[in-house]
Amino acid sequence: MTTAMLPTLAATVPSHMWGPGYGPGWFILIPIFWILLIGFFIFFSRRMYWRHRLQGDPMSAEGVLRERYARGEIDETEYRQRLEVLRSGNK
Template sequence: MSAALATAAVATHFAGPWAWGPWFLLIPLFWIALFVILFAVFGRRWRRSAAEIGFGPHGRLNPTRQAEVTLAERYAKGDIDEVEYRARLEVLRANAAS
């Protein structure tokens, strides 16, 4: 009889409505919190690096940065010399500051 009661007690303990206790809620909350933290850290890092490069809010380069990239490409191809490159770059940056 005592073995039957012990078996029933163990079965009730493990098969009750709250068999997992608070862990049932804490484990999903842990994973949700982990993903939120990872997204916050890496999302902020990506947005900061995109802003440093000169990307706008929609992933496109802003017009001033695009003009500088085009000018650098022309200089790399040999279309313009260093003096002209520096002069045009100075004009672009002066107009961007205004």
């Protein structure tokens, strides 16, 4: 092996090390893809959990009262009065 062949050999080794058309960028992109996918899953599952927690149980007394108010069966003053009674614990 002569010294004239070393630059040619050094230039060809990196291009063939990763295969044809693939560079070292794939080793960075694949973990980033999985991290983003898992991050989105965690974000949306927590969002659904907090949304459910803020709205409460639809079958609870407050949930039924909220549904009646949304359908227009009761007005705002009656809704607030009944909600106050429910939250105070008096029946």
